[in-house]
Amino acid sequence: MAPHTGQHFLQIPGPTNVPDRVLRAIAAPTIDHRGPEFAALTTEVLEAVKPVFGCSGPVVIYPSSGTGAWEAALVNTLSPGDRVLCWETGHFATLWSELAGKLGLEVDFVAGDWRHGVDPEALAERLRADRTHAIKAVMVVHNETSTGVTTRIPEVRAALDDAGHPALLLVDTVSSLGSIDYRHDEWRVDVTVTGSQKGLMLPPGLGFNAVSANALLASRTARLARSYWDWEPILLANERGYFPYTPATNLLYGLRESLRMLAEEGLAAVFARHARHAEATRRAVRTWGLELLCQDEREYSNSLTAVLLPEGHDEADLRRVILERFDMSLGAGLGKVAGRVFRIGHLGHFNDLMLAGTLGGVEMGLRLAGIPGKPGGVTEALEFLAHS
Structure with missing residues (x-):
């Protein structure tokens, strides 16, 4: 590298x-x-x-x-x-x-x-x-x-x-x-x-x-x-x-x-912050035209988002491109979903600008890796963050 x-x-x-x-x-x-x-x-x-x-x-x-x-x-x-x-x-x-x-x-x-x-x-x-x-x-x-x-x-x-x-x-x-x-x-x-x-x-x-x-x-x-x-x-x-x-x-x-x-932050505020970042991430994923692995909205995680790639595309290739070009590590697919799923962590010591940078790296990586989809996920997430 x-x-x-x-x-x-x-x-x-x-x-x-x-x-x-x-x-x-x-x-x-x-x-x-x-x-x-x-x-x-x-x-x-x-x-x-x-x-x-x-x-x-x-x-x-x-x-x-x-x-x-x-x-x-x-x-x-x-x-x-x-x-x-x-x-x-x-x-x-x-x-x-x-x-x-x-x-x-x-x-x-x-x-x-x-x-x-x-x-x-x-x-x-x-x-x-x-x-x-x-x-x-x-x-x-x-x-x-x-x-x-x-x-x-x-x-x-x-x-x-x-x-x-x-x-x-x-x-x-x-x-x-x-x-x-x-x-x-x-x-x-x-x-x-x-x-x-x-x-x-x-x-x-x-x-x-x-x-x-x-x-x-x-x-x-x-x-x-x-x-x-x-x-x-x-x-x-x-x-x-x-x-x-x-x-x-x-x-x-x-x-x-x-x-x-x-x-100091207060646990209620900590949970609300995680929920807000998770929703912004999900909005970006949907805008890109990709599918969330979780199928029940009552069960969406607020600490990470797992994303399914279209058939014929390997999450390891996407993560490699993003790591080499933008120095960002994403979660690999594990077990039964290895090769099909990448994971975006948005938990812990994290804020709006860090999420914006994360989603920007993913959106650029999707394009560079040749994964079909639509642009604008980052914009959709930023709109949500700005008005929530």
């Missing part, structure tokens, strides 16, 4: 660009993780993160990726041979279900088309049919990063309630927390899983479990093997402001700063 001037546009749906304030916080000197200054940091962060989850109970923080937090949610609540119900909403739902199988769980995997979220009516039907309550947990990805589809979690909870089923509700919010409205307590989620590298505006490296009282109760009898992921020693150490192992001190500095930024 030829040298580029200016700033690289990282428009994948995570890891996202990290704000300067957070980078400066992370660059602070490392402190003694057994000393009083660290205890104060831990106490502050564990309390400040709760409003982002919409929870009043404990949040467990691991030095890990979101995949580690997936595993933690399972091993702390379930036993070998337990049955879990999963929905094929995309690549990450598929990976989580595969992880469950590797841990020795019995996985009921409901096939999907990668263009819709969990069907609440079909979920309720399956739960009503489970008269012996063999299903111990329902695993749902809130916002599928591979497809730009957001499952309606309140309706998932309603399906569990309507069926009178006691299964735990485990929800992945890796690409939604801090970007899309989410309410752990109100929606009675038992374990909410997320990672640091998207809406929380940090580099990768922290995994999270927000835990309900029911989940804590389940953890007392769960028999899947766990050591590093065990909630109990972490929660006990957290009471004094510490961890039972070496924590990611500098990422916790960054988390403290990113939580301050979210609080």
